[in-house]
Amino acid sequence: MSDDGVVARTVWVLVCEDDEQLGERVADGLRGAGFIVDLARNLADAGAQCGVRLYDCLIVDRGLPDGDGLDLVRRQRESGNRTPALLITARDSANARRESYAGGADDYLAKPFSLGELAARVRALCAPRRTQVTPVLTVGDLVVDRLRRRVRRSGVLLTMTTREFCALELLATRAGTLVTPAEIAAFCSDPTSAGAIDEVITRLDRKLGEPAIIHTSAAGYLLHA
Known part of the structure; x- marks a missing residue:
């Protein structure tokens, strides 16, 4: 904010x-x-x-x-x-x-x-x-509260690091669309490498649990319920 x-x-x-x-x-x-x-x-x-x-x-x-x-x-x-x-x-x-x-x-x-x-x-x-903001993003059973910076899946509150939440916020905003590591780094103002972004996504995917909703390819990542 x-x-x-x-x-x-x-x-x-x-x-x-x-x-x-x-x-x-x-x-x-x-x-x-x-x-x-x-x-x-x-x-x-x-x-x-x-x-x-x-x-x-x-x-x-x-x-x-x-x-x-x-x-x-x-x-x-x-x-x-x-x-x-x-x-x-x-x-x-x-x-x-x-x-x-x-x-x-x-x-x-x-x-x-x-x-x-x-x-x-x-x-x-x-x-x-800029006032036209969606404060809560919902993708299937995933709920991302952008104001409170909270994430729930199937009603369960998940603990996120700042990097993980930022990456998930972008993926949820662009659900169904491929997002590149460079776009995540730019959105999160993160100067780290694509490899570091991949590590963040791996941890995030593990925290979100099954069934997997983050799909990874050589070009980037896609969030899809």
Whole structure:
């Protein structure tokens, strides 16, 4: 919980950028700032990801291999999705900015830009949504109380370390979705290695008992009742 009494929550960002090096740099920078980031390379992938997850912010390049990133924002607005959208583009002109805002974008950032400024703008775009927090997460017979930091399974109170609770909170928030060790480390502000995260998940899995609800793969972890 923050000093003003607002419950801190995970903020998920979708970055759609076809430049692989820039996309990874932006994603890593935002993860370092505490955001959870998914990365898409084109409009088709971004549209598919928006169809399965409600993001807190969209960061979309306008010049994509399969079209204009602004079209993604337009389609989201037409479908009723009001997720804040920030366009990043080399088209730094008054006309380009007007077109972007008219198409439904909430913010506009010309290349080149600093990662610090980008993170600050994302925080500003997501700030009004911070009160929309689910204090209790339920996945099958698992109940994660984010306010009291308590975990129960089948009504039994379980003892969790800070790392274990943090990892479980993210897994429960993203139940049914694969979560990578890097995402857990970023969410928990934990600089430890992927191997250390794996140890946390192993202990957590043991504490949660049978039947197992954390499924582990080479790519990450998935919580599923």
